Amino acid sequence: MGGLEKLKVGVLTSGEGTNLQAILEACAAEKIGARVCVVISNVANAKALERALRFHVPTFVLTQEEEIIRVLRQHGVGLICLAGFMRILSKEFVRQFPNQILNIHPALLPSFPGLNAQRQAWEYGAKVTGATVHFVDERVDHGPILIQAVVPLSQDDTVGSLKQKILQEEHRIYPAAIGLIADGRVKVEERRTFISDL
Numbered sequence: 001m002g003g004l005e006k007l008k009v010g011v012l013t014s015g016e017g018t019n020l021q022a023i024l025e026a027c028a029a030e031k032i033g034a035r036v037c038v039v040i041s042n043v044a045n046a047k048a049l050e051r052a053l054r055f056h057v058p059t060f061v062l063t064q065e066e067e068i069i070r071v072l073r074q075h076g077v078g079l080i081c082l083a084g085f086m087r088i089l090s091k092e093f094v095r096q097f098p099n100q101i102l103n104i105h106p107a108l109l110p111s112f113p114g115l116n117a118q119r120q121a122w123e124y125g126a127k128v129t130g131a132t133v134h135f136v137d138e139r140v141d142h143g144p145i146l147i148q149a150v151v152p153l154s155q156d157d158t159v160g161s162l163k164q165k166i167l168q169e170e171h172r173i174y175p176a177a178i179g180l181i182a183d184g185r186v187k188v189e190e191r192r193t194f195i196s197d198l
């Protein structure tokens with residue numbers, strides 16, 4: 001990382017913000033060459049906002065996409081991370097940031113897209129599920145996959161225990177994915193991503 005400028009990250013969130021917390025901690029500990037420079041929530045009382053303030057990151061509560069884009073641009077964001085952001089971005093939004101938006105999904109895509117992915121996997125009786133960090137394209141839970149982590153389901157798992165196990169993996173792979181991008185190691189070709197050695 002040395003004297004290189006850090007990647008400026010904007011995080012979009014709606015709720016708890018545990019992924020945001022993991023990202024903030026990885027940045028603060030300089031484990032990754034990135035810095036969260038703005039956190040935007042579409043929900044006024046999201047716990048994620050408190051977490052951001054504890055790390056002295058400016059926060060905004062915004063619902064209009066034009067406003068969100070303006071604030072992201074004002075902060076010079078080079079990467080947008082969706083972390084529990086419960087709104088679907090429009091095609092127009094996504095087109096403005098090609099391969100510059102990441103999302104985390106609590107399943108192994110393309111299995112169990114959409115809402116309540118952990119419950120979907122549990123009810124389906126899957127033996128493994130997991131978490132996926134992927135680039136955002138114009139379709140929901142669809143863009144090129146950057147990192148996946150596998151989580152086995154045990155017979156004793158409840159939906160709640162499964163959520164916790166998946167979250168642990170999310171908190172590991174989301175900062176890692178941002179670190180790869182910050183280090184300039186990621187190339188995207190069509191649906192496939194390539195990670196170069198340092």
Ligand code: GRF
Binds near residue numbers: 013020083084104
């Ligand atoms: C996570 O399970 C993430 O995969 C999904 O929404 C949840 C957000 O959790 N997109 P948190 O707000 O980061 O705690």
